[in-house]
Amino acid sequence: MKTILNAAQKGGSGKTTLARNLSVAATLDGKRVLCLDLDPQGSLRGWWESRKADTPAMLDRDPAPDALSATLDAARAQFDLCRIDIPPAHPEWLNEPLAAAGLVLIPVRPSPNDLRAVGATVAAVKDAKVPFVFALSQTPCARITEEAARVLAQHGRVAAVNIAQRVAYAETGATGHGVSETTDQKAGAEIAAVWDSVKGSLDG
Ligand SMILES: Nc1ncnc2c1ncn2[C@@H]1O[C@H](COP(=O)(O)OP(=O)(O)O)[C@@H](O)[C@H]1O
Numbered sequence: 001m002k003t004i005l006n007a008a009q010k011g012g013s014g015k016t017t018l019a020r021n022l023s024v025a026a027t028l029d030g031k032r033v034l035c036l037d038l039d040p041q042g043s044l045r046g047w048w049e050s051r052k053a054d055t056p057a058m059l060d061r062d063p064a065p066d067a068l069s070a071t072l073d074a075a076r077a078q079f080d081l082c083r084i085d086i087p088p089a090h091p092e093w094l095n096e097p098l099a100a101a102g103l104v105l106i107p108v109r110p111s112p113n114d115l116r117a118v119g120a121t122v123a124a125v126k127d128a129k130v131p132f133v134f135a136l137s138q139t140p141c142a143r144i145t146e147e148a149a150r151v152l153a154q155h156g157r158v159a160a161v162n163i164a165q166r167v168a169y170a171e172t173g174a175t176g177h178g179v180s181e182t183t184d185q186k187a188g189a190e191i192a193a194v195w196d197s198v199k200g201s202l203d204g
């Protein structure tokens with residue numbers, strides 16, 4: 001079982017949105033996916049509870065951070081992929097999910113404040129020696145997006161496809177769908193492309 005952690009110190013950067021949509025994309029790609037929500041706000045679980053489909057799966061209760069490793073061991077035989085969502089503002093237990101992760105996905109909005117905040121996340125992930133990929137999130141079609149990609153590329157790999165600012169991402173937070181299950185084909189295509197690129201990083 002591969003484990004992907006979404007991390008970014010900045011709130012609102014798109015961690016939970018990416019977790020829900022990549023979980024659905026991986027499920028549609030035939031993977032058995034388990035979502036774990038370690039954010040006390042429970043946004044990922046809230047989305048999942050409004051979802052009609054049984055997959056991706058969640059446990060009856062999410063583990064406490066210090067029980068994460070035992071939970072993953074117990075899930076290993078049943079799932080191909082585990083997606084872990086965490087709160088913003090690095091929790092003191094960040095090392096637990098970092099130690100469990102095979103890949104960290106760092107969503108970043110293309111704004112100076114978000115770019116400034118990303119250093120702390122990158123430092124923690126590099127300390128833990130986990131591979132990571134940046135994903136530009138909520139991108140406008142503007143020069144600031146290209147500039148942000150250039151800045152991030154100096155620090156690590158940037159997903160080839162950006163997650164644009166689209167109503168479908170916000171709406172599906174309430175409906176329990178992934179954008180791949182809506183009529184927004186552009187959103188579905190970009191999530192499929194990001195999943196493809198993430199999948200490649202997991203294997204290699
Ligand atoms: N690509 C996007 N397009 C439009 N709205 C988005 C997008 N990504 C996130 N959002 C919205 O921004 C808000 C914060 O996103 P969220 O994923 O909850 O961030 P985080 O989990 O990092 O705090 C949510 O209301 C979400 O619906």
Ligand SMILES: [Mg+2]
Pocket residue numbers: 015016017039043085086087088
């Ligand atoms: Mg969140």
